[in-house]
Amino acid sequence: MNFLRKHLLDIDHLSKDYIYDLLDGIKQIKRKEYKSNIKGKDVCALFYEDSTRTKLSFQKAVTNLGLNFHNLDVQKSSLSKGETFYNTIKTINSIGMDLIILRHFSSGACYFLANNTASSVINAGDGSHAHPTQTLSDLFTIFELDKKFEDLEISIIGDVLYSRVARSTLLGFLKMGSKINILGPKELTPHVITEIYESLDKSYKNKIKFYEDFEKPILDSNFIMALRIQKERFDSGSFMNFQTYKWKIDSDRLKTFNNDILIMHPGPVNEEIELSHEIVHSNRSVISKQVENGVHVRQKVIEELLTNE
Amino acid sequence: MNKLLFKNFEIIDPSQNLNSIKDLLIVDGKIQEISHSLDISDVKIIDGSNKTLIPGLIDFHVHYRDPGETYKEDIKTGSEASAKGGFTTVVMMSNTNPTIDNLGALIEQKKIIDENCRIRVLQTSSVTIGRKGESLVDIDLLSKNGVVSFSDDGDVISDPKILDQALELANKNNRTILEHCEDHGLLNDGIINDGSVALRLGLKSRPKSAEISSVKRDIEIAKKNGRWVYLQHISCKESVEIIREAKKQGVKVTAEVTPHHLYMNELWTYGEKGELPSWIDLGAYDTNTRVNPPLRSEDDRLSLLEAVNDNTIDVIATDHAPHSRGDKLNTFDSAPAGINGAETAFVTLLQLVEKKELSLQKIIETMCNKPGEILDDILNLKIGKIKKGYSADLVAVDNNDTTKINEDFFISKSDNSPLIGSTMKGKIKMTIFNGKVIFEDKK
Numbered sequence: 001m002n003f004l005r006k007h008l009l010d011i012d013h014l015s016k017d018y019i020y021d022l023l024d025g026i027k028q029i030k031r032k033e034y035k036s037n038i039k040g041k042d043v044c045a046l047f048y049e050d051s052t053r054t055k056l057s058f059q060k061a062v063t064n065l066g067l068n069f070h071n072l073d074v075q076k077s078s079l080s081k082g083e084t085f086y087n088t089i090k091t092i093n094s095i096g097m098d099l100i101i102l103r104h105f106s107s108g109a110c111y112f113l114a115n116n117t118a119s120s121v122i123n124a125g126d127g128s129h130a131h132p133t134q135t136l137s138d139l140f141t142i143f144e145l146d147k148k149f150e151d152l153e154i155s156i157i158g159d160v161l162y163s164r165v166a167r168s169t170l171l172g173f174l175k176m177g178s179k180i181n182i183l184g185p186k187e188l189t190p191h192v193i194t195e196i197y198e199s200l201d202k203s204y205k206n207k208i209k210f211y212e213d214f215e216k217p218i219l220d221s222n223f224i225m226a227l228r229i230q231k232e233r234f235d236s237g238s239f240m241n242f243q244t245y246k247w248k249i250d251s252d253r254l255k256t257f258n259n260d261i262l263i264m265h266p267g268p269v270n271e272e273i274e275l276s277h278e279i280v281h282s283n284r285s286v287i288s289k290q291v292e293n294g295v296h297v298r299q300k301v302i303e304e305l306l307t308n309e
Numbered sequence: 310m311n312k313l314l315f316k317n318f319e320i321i322d323p324s325q326n327l328n329s330i331k332d333l334l335i336v337d338g339k340i341q342e343i344s345h346s347l348d349i350s351d352v353k354i355i356d357g358s359n360k361t362l363i364p365g366l367i368d369f370h371v372h373y374r375d376p377g378e379t380y381k382e383d384i385k386t387g388s389e390a391s392a393k394g395g396f397t398t399v400v401m402m403s404n405t406n407p408t409i410d411n412l413g414a415l416i417e418q419k420k421i422i423d424e425n426c427r428i429r430v431l432q433t434s435s436v437t438i439g440r441k442g443e444s445l446v447d448i449d450l451l452s453k454n455g456v457v458s459f460s461d462d463g464d465v466i467s468d469p470k471i472l473d474q475a476l477e478l479a480n481k482n483n484r485t486i487l488e489h490c491e492d493h494g495l496l497n498d499g500i501i502n503d504g505s506v507a508l509r510l511g512l513k514s515r516p517k518s519a520e521i522s523s524v525k526r527d528i529e530i531a532k533k534n535g536r537w538v539y540l541q542h543i544s545c546k547e548s549v550e551i552i553r554e555a556k557k558q559g560v561k562v563t564a565e566v567t568p569h570h571l572y573m574n575e576l577w578t579y580g581e582k583g584e585l586p587s588w589i590d591l592g593a594y595d596t597n598t599r600v601n602p603p604l605r606s607e608d609d610r611l612s613l614l615e616a617v618n619d620n621t622i623d624v625i626a627t628d629h630a631p632h633s634r635g636d637k638l639n640t641f642d643s644a645p646a647g648i649n650g651a652e653t654a655f656v657t658l659l660q661l662v663e664k665k666e667l668s669l670q671k672i673i674e675t676m677c678n679k680p681g682e683i684l685d686d687i688l689n690l691k692i693g694k695i696k697k698g699y700s701a702d703l704v705a706v707d708n709n710d711t712t713k714i715n716e717d718f719f720i721s722k723s724d725n726s727p728l729i730g731s732t733m734k735g736k737i738k739m740t741i742f743n744g745k746v747i748f749e750d751k752k
Contacts, residue, residue, distance in 0.1 A: 012588035086638045106640035107511035108594030115591055116638075127642075129511030164511060196505045199585060 007121040008301055009110045010130040011168055012200075016175050022136065022300060023143045030144070030296045036065050036303050041098040043302065044070045046088075046113075047124070048104045053267060053291065054124050054134075058101050061298035067306075070097070085109070086116060093117045098306060102126070107164075120305040122298075128162045133301060134266050135168040137294040139176065141264065141286055142223065144293070149176035155218045156180060157247050158227035158274060159188045165266040166227055171197065174204045181218055183211045184247060214247075219257050224249065225264040226274040250276035254284065262286050311337050313744055314349055318357030318705065322364055322695040323670040324678040333362065335701040338744035343695060355746075359709060360738060363669075364677035364695050365397025365702025366655060367684065369487075369565060370462070370541060370626035372647070375421070377406025382631040382722045384418075385425040389748075390651040390721035391629070397702035397742045398429040398684065398692055400626075402462040402487075403440070410435040410446045415454055427747045428740075429692070429702075431457045431684070436475045436486055442467050445475055452482035457687055460487035462541060465523050467493060469530055476536040483687055485539045485563070488527050490548070491602060495519035500642055502575040502603045510578065510594065512641060515603050517545045524548045528555045528562060537561040542628050544570050544602040546612035553621040563683065565624045566613050568654040569600065569727075571661060574607045577727055578641075596637045596644035597727040600630070614666050617675060624683075625675040627654045631723035649725045655704075656712045657728065659735035701744040710736035 011019075028034040043062045047055055055071075062069040072092070083091075089112075092100065099120045102110050107127030114121040125131040142149070154173050160166040160182055173180055174197055182189050189210060197204045211218055218224075229245060249263065263275065263285045271277050280287060315333040320343060332347040333340065373387030382390075384401075391399050401418075403409035409418060409432060422430045434451045436459040438444050448459065459479055465488065466472040475486050499515025501507045507514040524540060528551060531538040543549060543564050552564050576583050578599075580592030598604060616622040630647025637644050655676070661667040681693015691699040712733040716724055740748035 010589055013590075084635075084638075085640060085643070086635075104640070106642050109640045111589070111591055111594050112640050127511050161508070167509075167511060190508060192505050192508055196509050199505075200587065 006305065007110075007114045008132050008305065009114060009121065009123045011132045011135055011172055011175070014175070016177070019136075019139065019172075019175065022304070023140055026136075026140050026293070026296050026300045027144060029299055030293070036299075038065065038067070038303060038306050041067045041306050042070060042096065043067050043099045043101065044072060044092060044097040044119075045101045046072050046074065046092065046103070048074050048102075048109070049125070051103050051124070054103065057291070057294045058124065058298050060295045061302055064295070064299050065302060067302070085112070089113055089116045093119070099302060122301060122305065125164055128164050128167070130168045131164045131266075132168055133294065133298050134165050135172040136297045136301065137290050138169055138225070138264060138266070139172050140293045140297055141290050147222070149173070149178045152178040152223065153217065153221040154178050154180055154223045154225060155183055155221040156225045156227065157183045157249075159229055160184060160193065160227070161188045161190055162230060163227050169225065170208070174201075174207055178207075180208045181211055181221055182208065183214070183218055186212065214253070214256065221261065223262050223264055224257075225266075228266065228268065229270055229273055231270070245273055248272070248274060248276065249279050251278050254279060254282070264290060267291065311744065312349070312352040313701075314347060314352045314354045315362060315703075316347070316354055316356055318360055318362035320362045320695060321669060321673060322678070323674055324694050325696055327695055333695070335744040338701050340695060340697055340699050340701050342697065355739075357705065359707065361706045361708060362695070363673050363704050363706065364681070364693055365704055365740065365742060366395045366676045367680040367693055368396045368399040368627050368629065368651065368654075369624050369680050370402065370567075371399045371629040371651065372402050372404065372631070374631060375405060380722070381633050381636070384421050384430065386720065386722045387629070387631070387651070388426040388428050388430050390719070392428050392740050392742070392748045393720055393737070394652040395655045395704040395706075395737045395740055396428060396651065397704075397740065398431065398690075400431045400433060400457050402460055403433050403435040404461075404463040408435045408438075408440050409433070410438050410440070412447070412450060412454060415451060415456060419455070428742050429690070431688070433458055433460045433487065435459065436461045436466055437471065440464060442471065445471065445478070448475065448478040448482060448484075452479070452484055455688070456484070457684065458484045458487055458539065460489070460541070462487060462489045465489050465491055465493060469526060472527065473530050473534065473536070476531065476538060477534065480536050485537050487539045487541050488523070490520050490523040490527065490540050490543070492519045492522040492526075495522055500599060500603065500646070501578055502605045504575055504606055506575045506578050510589070512578075515601070517547060517605070520545055520602055521547045521551070524551050528552070528560055531562055532558070532560045535561070537563070539563040539565065541565050541626075542567050542570065542602060543613070543616075543622060545605050545609045549612050549616040549621055553616065553619070556621060563624065564616070564622045565626050566617060566622045567628045568625060568650060568657045569648050570604065571610065571613055571617070571625070571667070572657045573598070573604050573727065574610045575604045576607075577604055582731065594641040595727055596639060596641055597648065597725045597729070599641060599644055599646050600648045601646040614661070617667065617671060623675065623679045625654075625658070625672065626680070627651055631721050632725045633723050634725075637725050647725065648727065649719065649721055649723050652719055652721060653714060653726055653728050655737060656733040656735050659708070660733055663734055701741060703741040704737060705739035705741075706735060707738050708735050710738070712736045
């Protein structure tokens with residue numbers, strides 16, 4: 001049996017059944033059919049990278065639960081005075097928190113934190129590794145549309161190599177039984193991905209396909225997930241130029257897709273790079289739903305972790 | 310006369326065709342006689358029933374962090390750790406702070422060694438002043454004063470012209486350049502092998518191409534002017550193939566590999582002793598597995614073993630790189646690279662004997678005979694063999710005992726080893742240097 005246990009660091013240890021339980025729970029929260037009874041817990045946001053939306057979303061979730069939200073502003077903290085990450089962790093540990101929400105630029109930082117604190121830990125994005133609450137928001141956005149995951153084809157477009165969202169989301173959809181198309185420049189869509197996921201579970205075999213152009217399977221897919229292109233990687237990289245990114249979706253491109261296709265994006269969008277302004281705000285876009293659902297998802301996850309304790 | 314008699318040991322040294330139970334007599338620090346049933350009176354006897362006696366191990370690659378970072382290790386603790394690991398001769402790298410790149414620093418080191426070490430501790434100088442890759446150290450002068458060879462280890466010598474000049478001068482002095490083969494321009498700030506583990510963990514990959522490119526270049530330089538070059542810690546299949554081909558063509562290249570590259574692969578980064586986990590668990594991102602060059606794929610590991618077995622690789626050396634707990638207690642990308650290897654190297658390799666991936670004979674060839682011959686050529690030391698007249702440097706091993714590697718195991722100042730938690734078959738019972746017992750396992 002897989003469950004959240006003490007931390008949510010990745011979604012790789014969650015079973016399909018458990019994810020369904022979570023999604024059902026999130027639906028109840030969203031419909032206000034359920035009220036939490038956890039009280040008086042202290043939650044600390046420890047963000048080593050700039051983030052407005054994820055932090056705000058967590059803050060709203062914590063407030064909705066009636067818990068205490070503490071924000072450690074890393075830029076102004078002892079980090080800039082040279083304190084090691086380990087010593088910062090120990091300091092927070094001594095102050096005493098029930099839950100720490102960590103955003104960090106280093107892949108695996110959340111495991112390091114979890115190993116060295118008595119608190120529960122939620123990974124709010126670590127380097128290029130994972131962003132589990134984003135994935136659960138994506139899954140819930142599809143789930144509440146009453147779609148059957150097993151019937152879906154999801155096309156992920158863009159920087160899969162460096163994207164923590166891609167890594168988590170890919171695994172999330174595979175767990176739920178969907179098919180995945182990956183589209184983007186070869187340099188950013190490493191095929192060795194298939195090998196990794198197939199080694200995890202035989203049922204993932206032949207579920208991932210790679211494309212370099214808007215070929216038919218992409219046009220026929222149910223969801224497009226455009227990923228944020230990280231400008232700094234392109235400017236420093238020798239193989240591609242940010243301006244020549246050719247996988248943008250605009251109104252003209254949208255016409256070539258099937259009529260029911262829905263567009264997702266983990267945000268923040270580089271408008272006119274991954275998606276045009278019209279597409280972001282069109283009736284095909286579920287981007288604002290993803291953001292809205294993020295709050296309910298985080299509420300559910302926090303509650304699960306603090307109840308498990 | 311100072312005498313010591315080893316009785317009934319299984320004595321193994323492939324260079325002398327020794328592979329049976331015999332007695333060995335040491336007189337005044339030298340091996341005097343190896344024979345069946347030596348009966349000598351008035352001598353201290355060490356009984357070797359069920360134990361194996363091999364030549365003292367030689368480590369061509371250690372970092373004792375002294376001077377500069379003695380909170381990680383120093384010459385005394387490092388050499389004691391090596392002695393416990395069966396080493397009787399070690400070669401220290403020069404990447405200390407300050408760098409060992411001049412006669413004054415060398416003399417200072419020698420003084421510290423003389424005062425603190427119970428094994429033979431040899432010193433390299435850097436190739437370039439301050440390891441900056443710009444101007445050469447005084448290779449003639451330092452050679453005359455006893456440096457073993459020259460190395461900018463930690464960094465490759467980027468300028469091919471400087472490398473060529475350094476090789477010319479070092480070779481003239483019967484010495485070589487120990488090259489850290491990783492081309493800076495291709496490293497990509499990477500920290501683990503370019504492969505599925507890097508991708509899954511979201512860690513930047515350190516491509517093999519950095520090593521391959523540097524190995525190719527160094528071999529071309531050596532080939533062009535008939536120089537002798539020594540390539541450190543080779544880690545991947547392609548490098549092995551290039552070296553194998555170069556040796557066929559008669560290029561004078563000596564190749565080194567570490568026990569950790571022979572024993573572990575990139576899967577160890579998951580923190581489950583090489584097992585592929587179903588999910589990434591709390592032991593993952595084990596900073597003790599971070600090392601340069603990185604642990605590679607299983608395919609690479611197997612090709613390194615093949616290369617040791619067919620003599621493409623000449624030397625196994627530890628690259629003993631102690632780092633304190635505080636240093637390693639960090640995120641994977643912020644923790645320094647290096648594995649603490651002096652005390653675990655030999656028993657680790659014994660596990661490969663158990664798995665039939667390597668023979669004990671091969672371990673002795675690459676850790677005693679071959680490095681002994683190289684040092685004999687350079688410094689006229691008679692070491693690395695169980696042979697009459699050779700220095701009585703020996704290791705007694707019990708193959709039926711076990712070595713438990715836990716946090717209390719290490720006598721090094723640091724314990725940065727991914728092997729903590731392992732139980733290994735075989736144990737070093739005694740290390741003898743110059744006819745004196747300098748380490749004895751009393752447990």
